[in-house]
Amino acid sequence: MTLDQVVALGPFFAHEQHPSGTAAVAPWRNMSELLDDPAVLEDRVMTTRAYLAAAGGQEPEAVEIRVAASITHLGLVARLVSPAFATSVLGDGVPPVDLESVHWQPVLGGAFPLSLAPPTTSRDLGAELFEGPIPALDRVTQPFNVSDHILKGNVASAINGAFVALTNAAPELAPRAKEVADALLAHPALHDTHTTTAGTFRRRSCCLVYRAAPNHDGPLCGDCVLSR
Template identity: 60%
Template sequence: MTHLGLVARLISPALAAVVLEDRVPNLTLDQLHWQPVLGGVFPLSLPPIPPAGGDLYRELFDGPLPAIAQAFELSDHILIGNVASAVNGAATALSNAALSNAAPTLAARAHAVATDLLSTPPLRDAHTPNPFRRRSCCLIYRAAPDRDGPLCGDCVLNKP
């Protein structure tokens, strides 16, 4: 769950920058600043976003995602599933916020950017679209007593 949380905290603001400003932040580890907080989320600050251009996929996969993955003993299948789930979750949150603020163009853009990112390998094989369902389990249910906790909404173990 920590891996999924860190990945989501990284992808959400980066995806928002692309959707809102068509700009990709520099996501090198030396530019990111984390504040570890016990019992809560890890606040993240990003550097100033460059004026234009950039490739979100490259910034993520050539940047912090491999380093974050090395810190966890999870299979590549679960790691990539977590990334796909974080992309989908960020796009859904952005889309819902845009729609609640009467900005359907931004909602559509959030889904378009996420769809583009999710169509690239290895993310392409980590999920099924419409409705989004990951092809791996994040294993959160195993953290509960008796390893019998709830399943996430996009979990492969949920019955359709």
């Protein structure tokens, strides 16, 4: 069963499944609330801000809101991209990931609980992502003063992260995973967001997480434009 195979790949791929068109039942919530109620995303950004600040022994005000918003955005995108990417690689179609169809539990820290409707072969992964949750999450995050360049870089990073995690967990899937990742990264929406040299992916922006540390002196991600 493909769902079991996807779940076995790791926490960011793991998800539950609910029948298409069903309403979320507590403790599940419909992910479209991020679009319908600005307070939901604001609460998650502020909670992320406090979490990042505590990790550096600081007060929440020491972390810029745009930093917390970027990290929030990256986490949301990565969590949605990963299971859809893996399902597509395994050849079982694509689950709907438009936010109206997705159920979640907005707990903080790592991979939050996620439930998707069953995949179908009639869906195209690129269209499902770039016509659904990606522009929607970009749009609702922009009021936190995160540049479009950073948001697009977060998406590219999430796709590459799903590729790396999947191939580490299942090396035999690497050729197909690379094919799917390359197609997504070539999408016009991600133009000029990344480079790949000698097999090494590097984004052309920074998610800003280093700025959450005291004196803006935190570690950089491995794919960061600032890494050397």
